[in-house]
Amino acid sequence: MLFTVAYEMLGSAADAEDVLQETWLRWAAVDLDQVRDQRAYLVRITTRQSLNRLRTMTRRKESYVGPWLPEPLLTAPDVAQDVELAESVSMALMLVLETLSPTERAVFVLREVFEVGYDEIAAAVDKTPAAVRQIAHRARRHVDARRPREVATASETRAALESFQRALVTGDIQGLLDVLAPEVVLLSDGGGIKQAARRPIAGADKVARFMSGGLGKNDRPMTVGPTVVNGSPALAVHLDGELDGIMAVRVEAGRITGLYYVRNPHKLTRAASETALTLR
Numbered sequence: 239m240l241f242t243v244a245y246e247m248l249g250s251a252a253d254a255e256d257v258l259q260e261t262w263l264r265w266a267a268v269d270l271d272q273v274r275d276q277r278a279y280l281v282r283i284t285t286r287q288s289l290n291r292l293r294t295m296t297r298r299k300e301s302y303v304g305p306w307l308p309e310p311l312l313t314a315p316d317v318a319q320d321v322e323l324a325e326s327v328s329m330a331l332m333l334v335l336e337t338l339s340p341t342e343r344a345v346f347v348l349r350e351v352f353e354v355g356y357d358e359i360a361a362a363v364d365k366t367p368a369a370v371r372q373i374a375h376r377a378r379r380h381v382d383a384r385r386p387r388e389v390a391t392a393s394e395t396r397a398a399l400e401s402f403q404r405a406l407v408t409g410d411i412q413g414l415l416d417v418l419a420p421e422v423v424l425l426s427d428g429g430g431i432k433q434a435a436r437r438p439i440a441g442a443d444k445v446a447r448f449m450s451g452g453l454g455k456n457d458r459p460m461t462v463g464p465t466v467v468n469g470s471p472a473l474a475v476h477l478d479g480e481l482d483g484i485m486a487v488r489v490e491a492g493r494i495t496g497l498y499y500v501r502n503p504h505k506l507t508r509a510a511s512e513t514a515l516t517l518r
Contacts, residue, residue: 240261240281241255242327242351243285243288243348245311246327246351247292247335247343248295249309249335250295250308250309252309252504252508256291257288258284261280261284264283265280281348281358285344285362288344289341292340292343296340302429303428303436304428304429304435304436305425305427305434305438306427307333307499307502309500309505309508310472310484310486310500310505310506310509311468311509312467312508312509327469328470329468329470329486329496331381333425334381334384337380338381342373342377344359345363345374346377346381350374350381356374386495387490388491392470392471394492395487397492398489398492399471399472399487400464402414402418402487403462403473406450409450411446414449414450415443418445418446418493418497419442419493420441420442421495422440422494422497423439423445424438424439424440424445424499425438425498426439426499427500427505428502429505431501431502431504432503433452433501434499435448445497458478459478460476461475462476465484465509467486467509470486470487473485481509483499483500485497485498485499485500486500
């Protein structure tokens with residue numbers, strides 16, 4: 239739970255793990271006889287450490303090369319069965335959370351995802367309960383205005399991905415156009431290390447041609463296969479047997495409206511380890 243709190247606030251598994259290390263060091267020095275609610279105390283430490291790191295990361299992202307995407311997490315199948323949890327860690331919603339202020343993001347994650355009480359959140363973010371209620375309302379309204387209109391089921395997402403995968407591997411432009419929504423937007427994150435589009439690409443025709451012109455014409459042995467990241471079906475791209483990228487999608491009405499392609503090798507370390515998380 240603490241890892242998920244940190245990850246949803248930071249969008250980085252590596253940074254979330256660092257936060258857990260810092261939380262543990264503080265927890266190990268605590269006199270447990272003085273702690274009335276251990277869960278609330280740990281949430282408070284984790285939230286405060288995440289807020290400190292999030293403010294540092296915000297400055298780091300300002301100089302990031304190209305679009306910044308959350309680090310993809312391999313997740314166990316049971317995560318997808320918990321619809322609310324799966325949506326809370328989805329790439330689409332994680333990107334929406336990026337538009338919140340650090341405090342708004344902390345309040346939203348604690349309140350909306352984990353149903354933490356206002357008094358407990360207030361202690362974690364150093365605000366009054368009344369202020370936290372206002373922040374929660376503002377953050378919820380902000381997120382609701384930007385989150386997907388409907389949440390596709392795992393089977394709907396899987397069906398769209400299968401069509402996309404088949405068209406991509408065979409170089410079928412029309413097949414890509416059939417599964418991509420006209421308003422689809424592609425975000426690709428190479429972190430300045432791997433080749434990726436420096437700006438979002440909008441429109442089915444442009445996205446289809448970018449994908450077929452990139453992966454489709456690669457001269458190295460390539461395999462594209464299904465995986466599960468951030469609680470939803472996704473695709474893993476391997477070149478010469480090594481993980482080269484993860485594609486997550488946002489699906490609405492059976493077609494792909496958002497395509498999120500992570501190639502930055504620093505963000506693929508956990509996915510490459512093939513260690514799936516339960517996030518519970």
